[in-house]
Amino acid sequence: MTEFDLEIMTPERHFFEGKAEGLTVTLPDGLFTILGGHAPMVAALEVGELRYKTQGEWHECAATEGFLEVMSDSHVIVFVQACENADEIDEIRAKAAAERAKERLSSSESIREYEMTRIALARAMNRLRVKGRSRYI
Amino acid sequence: MSEIHDIKRRLAAVAQTRQITNAMYLLSSTRMRREAERANYAKEYFLRIRATVKDIIRKSQGITHPYIEKRAGNRAAFLVIAGDKGLCGTYNTDVLKYALKLIEEHPVHYIETVGRMATEFFVRRGIYPDAETLGAAHEPTLYAARDIVGNLLSLYENGLMDEVYIVFTHFDSSVSSHPYCMRLLPLTLDGFEDVESSFTPTSDMLYAPSPREVFDCLVPQCAVGLVFAALVQSSASEHSARMNAMQSATENADEMSEKLTREYQSQRQLSITNEIIEISSGAESASAYGREQERNRREDSL
Numbered sequence: 001m002t003e004f005d006l007e008i009m010t011p012e013r014h015f016f017e018g019k020a021e022g023l024t025v026t027l028p029d030g031l032f033t034i035l036g037g038h039a040p041m042v043a044a045l046e047v048g049e050l051r052y053k054t055q056g057e058w059h060e061c062a063a064t065e066g067f068l069e070v071m072s073d074s075h076v077i078v079f080v081q082a083c084e085n086a087d088e089i090d091e092i093r094a095k096a097a098a099e100r101a102k103e104r105l106s107s108s109e110s111i112r113e114y115e116m117t118r119i120a121l122a123r124a125m126n127r128l129r130v131k132g133r134s135r136y137i
Numbered sequence: 138m139s140e141i142h143d144i145k146r147r148l149a150a151v152a153q154t155r156q157i158t159n160a161m162y163l164l165s166s167t168r169m170r171r172e173a174e175r176a177n178y179a180k181e182y183f184l185r186i187r188a189t190v191k192d193i194i195r196k197s198q199g200i201t202h203p204y205i206e207k208r209a210g211n212r213a214a215f216l217v218i219a220g221d222k223g224l225c226g227t228y229n230t231d232v233l234k235y236a237l238k239l240i241e242e243h244p245v246h247y248i249e250t251v252g253r254m255a256t257e258f259f260v261r262r263g264i265y266p267d268a269e270t271l272g273a274a275h276e277p278t279l280y281a282a283r284d285i286v287g288n289l290l291s292l293y294e295n296g297l298m299d300e301v302y303i304v305f306t307h308f309d310s311s312v313s314s315h316p317y318c319m320r321l322l323p324l325t326l327d328g329f330e331d332v333e334s335s336f337t338p339t340s341d342m343l344y345a346p347s348p349r350e351v352f353d354c355l356v357p358q359c360a361v362g363l364v365f366a367a368l369v370q371s372s373a374s375e376h377s378a379r380m381n382a383m384q385s386a387t388e389n390a391d392e393m394s395e396k397l398t399r400e401y402q403s404q405r406q407l408s409i410t411n412e413i414i415e416i417s418s419g420a421e422s423a424s425a426y427g428r429e430q431e432r433n434r435r436e437d438s439l
Contacts, residue, residue: 011179011279011361011369012175012279012365014178027346032345039341039343040196040342041345042197042343042355044346044350044354045354065354065358066354066358067354067355069193071192081283112291
């Protein structure tokens with residue numbers, strides 16, 4: 001399998017940098033996997049799971065909105081607002097955030113507020129989903 | 138005598154001020170040490186995200202999207218980032234004067250400030266900021282960055298403003314930083330002249346899911362990242378400016394107290410010398426008087 005250089009950056013930390021064999025991200029229309037030698041591409045990322053394969057092993061994390069660019073020299077760079085491994089996710093905090101967002105969703109007073117709450121809920125649910133799945137691995 | 142008292146009082150005042158400046162120096166240098174890593178990362182992130190976006194825009198010349206097209210007007214929204222507190226050298230005035238100059242070039246403007254010093258600066262000049270984000274100067278958070286970007290984007294999207302700028306302090310290293318202005322919207326190539334990116338021309342760029350959706354998502358995301366990085370860099374620059382200012386203030390206090398001590402000693406010596414002269418001349422005259430008495434007594438007894 002062809003390897004490519006993968007970088008995942010969030011505003012707060014350099015989440016990952018190194019060789020990867022595959023990368024799966026969540027696009028608005030579903031999951032999308034990138035392998036080595038991919039054509040140049042830009043993609044918009046939704047809140048959702050992000051998986052990358054290094055040294056034959058898949059790693060799963062919870063990512064938020066962002067974008068990625070596949071550069072022509074098989075270099076992939078991902079910019080997301082936050083990215084966490086399953087063991088870094090604070091389940092209690094995510095649950096509380098989900099509850100708060102659910103309550104606020106019905107009482108939103110503007111489209112912008114509704115949209116922000118919707119994304120907050122998606123982030124919390126995504127964290128819980130990734131955390132929940134890691135138990136069975 | 139009163140002069141010596143004055144010097145003593147001034148010495149005590151200088152010592153007290155030195156204690157305060159030294160404490161502030163220690164405080165900001167500890168914070169600086171803690172934040173240096175974060176600030177350096179923010180600097181790198183800022184550069185990388187801009188290089189990537191530049192690359193994407195250069196490859197997307199045929200695409201039309203409101204976020205990447207220049208508008209005819211000159212109405213501009215400014216996000217100005219300064220500190221909450223003073224006593225940090227020229228940090229606040231540098232960035233604020235720079236911002237004021239830019240704002241004056243745009244007769245129709247919208248100003249959003251971060252940091253109390255920024256708000257006060259504009260109010261003093263009769264310009265009332267339209268929005269203020271509290272607390273973000275002291276403790277930059279992604280939440281604050283999202284909020285700011287949401288506000289600025291809606292101004293741009295609703296056609297109220299033609300351009301959006303951020304003015305902040307770029308963190309170079311722990312001893313130097315400089316005011317910096319960048320255009321957040323629209324993202325066009327001329328806003329990226331200071332960024333290097335490895336450009337390899339490609340004819341067919343893929344957009345997933347579609348060019349429109351990519352730029353709908355990419356531009357706000359990039360803006361959030363840039364604003365957050367700007368907040369972190371500004372706060373690190375503030376700490377380093379305060380650290381340097383307080384260090385030189387402490388050094389000045391040391392120098393001053395040394396000078397005052399020397400003056401105090403020489404005054405003290407002078408007063409002692411005067412006293413000795415008084416005593417010795419008194420003793421002299423006393424003994425002269427005594428000798429006269431003795432002679433008189435002797436003459437009487439003769």
